[in-house]
Amino acid sequence: MVFSKWLVSLIFIFHLFGTIPTLSSSSLTAKELADIPANFLSHAKSPELTNWMVDIRRKIHENPELGYEEFETSQLIRNELDKMGIPYKYPFAVTGVVGYIGTGRPPFVGIRADMDALPMQESVEWKHKSKVPGKMHACGHDAHVAMLLGAAKLLQEYRDNLQGTVVLLFQPAEEGGGGAKKMVEDGALENIDAVFGLHISGDIPVGSMATRPGPLMAGSGFFEAVISGKGGHAAIPHNTIDPILASTNVILSLQHLVSREADPLDSQVVTVAKFQGGSAFNVIPDAVTIGGTFRAFSKESFMHLKKRIEEIIKGQATVQRCSATVNFLEDKKPFYPVTVNSEDLHEHFQKIAGDMIGADNLIVSQPRMGAEDFSFFSEIIPGYYFFLGMKNETRGPLASSHNPYFTVNEEAFPYGAAIHASLATRYLLHLQPKSAEGKVKDEL
Numbered sequence: 001m002v003f004s005k006w007l008v009s010l011i012f013i014f015h016l017f018g019t020i021p022t023l024s025s026s027s028l029t030a031k032e033l034a035d036i037p038a039n040f041l042s043h044a045k046s047p048e049l050t051n052w053m054v055d056i057r058r059k060i061h062e063n064p065e066l067g068y069e070e071f072e073t074s075q076l077i078r079n080e081l082d083k084m085g086i087p088y089k090y091p092f093a094v095t096g097v098v099g100y101i102g103t104g105r106p107p108f109v110g111i112r113a114d115m116d117a118l119p120m121q122e123s124v125e126w127k128h129k130s131k132v133p134g135k136m137h138a139c140g141h142d143a144h145v146a147m148l149l150g151a152a153k154l155l156q157e158y159r160d161n162l163q164g165t166v167v168l169l170f171q172p173a174e175e176g177g178g179g180a181k182k183m184v185e186d187g188a189l190e191n192i193d194a195v196f197g198l199h200i201s202g203d204i205p206v207g208s209m210a211t212r213p214g215p216l217m218a219g220s221g222f223f224e225a226v227i228s229g230k231g232g233h234a235a236i237p238h239n240t241i242d243p244i245l246a247s248t249n250v251i252l253s254l255q256h257l258v259s260r261e262a263d264p265l266d267s268q269v270v271t272v273a274k275f276q277g278g279s280a281f282n283v284i285p286d287a288v289t290i291g292g293t294f295r296a297f298s299k300e301s302f303m304h305l306k307k308r309i310e311e312i313i314k315g316q317a318t319v320q321r322c323s324a325t326v327n328f329l330e331d332k333k334p335f336y337p338v339t340v341n342s343e344d345l346h347e348h349f350q351k352i353a354g355d356m357i358g359a360d361n362l363i364v365s366q367p368r369m370g371a372e373d374f375s376f377f378s379e380i381i382p383g384y385y386f387f388l389g390m391k392n393e394t395r396g397p398l399a400s401s402h403n404p405y406f407t408v409n410e411e412a413f414p415y416g417a418a419i420h421a422s423l424a425t426r427y428l429l430h431l432q433p434k435s436a437e438g439k440v441k442d443e444l
């Protein structure tokens with residue numbers, strides 16, 4: 001049984017890739033190049049590989065782990081890499097895993113998945129519901145891991161044809177913890193020439209992808225401020241210094257930052273999402289704590305907001321005789337840079353994704369105010385980030401991410417695995433020296 005299955009898959013692999021000559025990529029015709037993504041996709045769509053990814057995703061979904069605690073997820077990934085015979089290094093950034101497929105020599109191209117879940121209770125009733133109260137994969141990182149392992153499987157079977165090394169980046173703590181930043185500090189990007197990452201999206205159909213060159217997602221930061229006055233009886237306000245009134249003025253003034261100081265054509269956000277102070281109807285408290293987030297699409301705009309948020313909170317508190325301290329919480333929640341897609345990689349993506357799903361299924365994404373810590377990678381080396389469609393009209397709308405009713409449409413998995421594998425494979429071909437590969441280089 002086991003043997004025959006093995007034989008079948010061997011024949012299958014031979015069938016799929018047998019037409020591609022061992023590279024020597026100079027011998028590849030344009031048609032053969034264009035067939036690489038299509039071949040990966042049809043292999044990824046085989047029930048064997050799709051079901052394997054689905055099983056992995058559901059296992060991870062049942063056991064969600066928060067940022068820097070992804071110990072079992074990381075173990076599962078390493079077990080699967082071991083089974084496939086893929087070498088890896090561990091740990092990076094506490095739980096991160098970095099695998100290597102191909103020649104082990106340059107060039108190197110990275111493909112990335114995040115592993116962490118969110119601190120929220122799942123409300124979806126299904127067989128593989130989270131078994132951990134108060135923790136849920138509500139952002140699809142379970143699916144991201146499964147698809148990157150699917151890509152690893154495709155690439156490992158194809159490894160003798162790889163013109164360099166594909167680096168699998170499994171990172172912790174995307175949800176605010178800046179796991180990508182720690183991966184960089186631990187050397188995970190060493191020697192890597194370019195990196196690709198994706199996020200599933202319920203807004204666009206299965207079999208489509210959305211992205212744009214240049215800034216795609218905002219840079220993001222958090223702040224918390226304590227505004228202190230002097231508490232006392234609510235009926236004798238003149239004997240107190242009221243931090244509640246001062247805080248409301250601080251919040252109103254913060255709203256002037258975007259409306260009066262930002263270029264209207266340069267999107268920015270300042271939101272106060274936390275306001276805590278007082279507990280009785282007749283007591284003015286000593287202090288109020290407020291907190292929130294700020295977003296921008298350039299470093300200059302971002303740093304301007306940061307500087308002005310602090311000035312406004314302190315200055316406006318003083319107007320009403322209060323004092324204030326401002327904390328940007330960078331040790332726990334590092335500022336996420338703007339996610340900027342390299343123009344060169346955009347061209348690469350358009351070609352490869354176009355070969356795989358057809359140019360009609362490539363959607364131009366609007367920039368989004370959400371942030372993504374992939375930006376710590378693309379800040380250092382050329383990077384490219386895109387959204388992978390999972391909407392299926394016949395199944396009805398999907399709840400948005402970070403929602404307790406969030407679900408994943410697993411029909412998207414073959415596309416995710418195949419696009420990862422295709423982007424990496426063709427990028428390595430693209431990096432071959434022109435002398436030997438003049439023909440291929442021109443075609444890419």
Ligand SMILES: *[C@@H]1O[C@H](CO)[C@@H](O)[C@H](O)[C@H]1NC(C)=O
Binds near residue numbers: 393394395411
């Ligand atoms: C959408 O869902 C229907 C019903 O489950 C299914 O038959 C179809 O194959 C799905 N479409 C895609 C693109 O996966």
